[in-house]
Amino acid sequence: MTKIAILGANGRLGRVVARAFIDAGYDVRAITRSGKVPAELKGATAAAGDALDRGALIRATQGVDIIFNGLNPIYTDWGKCLPMAENVMAACRANGTLHLFPGTVYNYGSPMPAVITEDTPFHPTTEKGRIRCAMEDIFRREADAGRVRTIILRAGDFFGGTGSGSWFDLVVAAKMNKGIYTAPGPVDLVHEWAYLPDFAKAFVGLAGNLGKLGAYEALNFPGHAVTDLEIKAAAEKALGRSLKMTSMPWWVLRAGSPFVAMWREIVSMSYLRFEPHQLASARLEGIIGAIPHTPLDRAVAEALEDIGITTVNGVAKAA
Secondary structure (H helix, E strand, O other), rough: OOOEEEEEOOOOOHHHHHHHHOOOOOOEEEEEEOOOHHHHOOOEEEEOOOOOOHHHHHHHOOOOEEEEEEEOOOOOHHHHHHHHHHHHHHHHHHOOEEEEEEEEHHOOOOOOOOOOOOOOOOOOOOHHHHHHHHHHHHHHHHHOOOOOEEEEEEEEEEOOOOOOOHHHHHHHHOHHHHHHEEEEOOOOOOOOEEEEEHHHHHHHHHHHHHOOOOOOEEEEOOOOEHHHHHHHHHHHHHHHOOOEEEEEOOHHHHHHHHOOOHHHHHHHHHHHOOOEEEEEOHHHHHHHOOOOOOOOOOOOHHHHHHOOOOOOOOOOOOO
């Protein structure tokens, strides 16, 4: 049985990816700082490992075949990203493991290409974009040197899964229980979203088709390239009632950004909410077969349930 270690198993992405690999029959090791496995990851083995402690991370990942790198520091603490990337590469080298990594669209900067393919060049215009490019440079160098094989799957904004921290739950759905849909940008602007259960299944597909992949691959995951009008319609269908459309008060964040670190970081990435973009892939389907794609109405309904908003056909999973 193939063994995979999930780094960041307490995070929203890590939990969903771990669950997908458990369901696919993999031997899953959930790596967290505390060594405790989230309750929803029944079937996984717990292990403690701090990604900023190279020795501990190497020990925590001994004996696995694959490391899924779901590490993601909070927005105001991205100084940890490069040290973590170096430590993950050290763990992969020490244990001879494959590295799976979720990429972002931050690498492309502003203005955003309307359609992003696997051949679209990077042009980072923010610190976070430059950090993501530097991380991928580290991974590519290790692959080119024949030391660590890396497979990247690039996605847009996440929605779905339990927990907090995505644009969907913090902004879009934050006031839905009060009958309000909050649009982070122009309501008719196409924005790339990734429904996490679909994204996780795509990683399982890649892990099962490694013979079709090289030493370093960066593939796109075409998720839901939709507008706020479309998400609002799906939410209204799920809730069985209409929602009032309102806009995110960007002027408040801009005014307060000199004083509030998180607001400053969010404002620095605000172009993503005002420039249309979507991901396209010329290769993913040929590697894994049909790309996992939950219909928007169902994906939105399930994502609302995940964050505790009761829909007409379900009962909220969280308070």
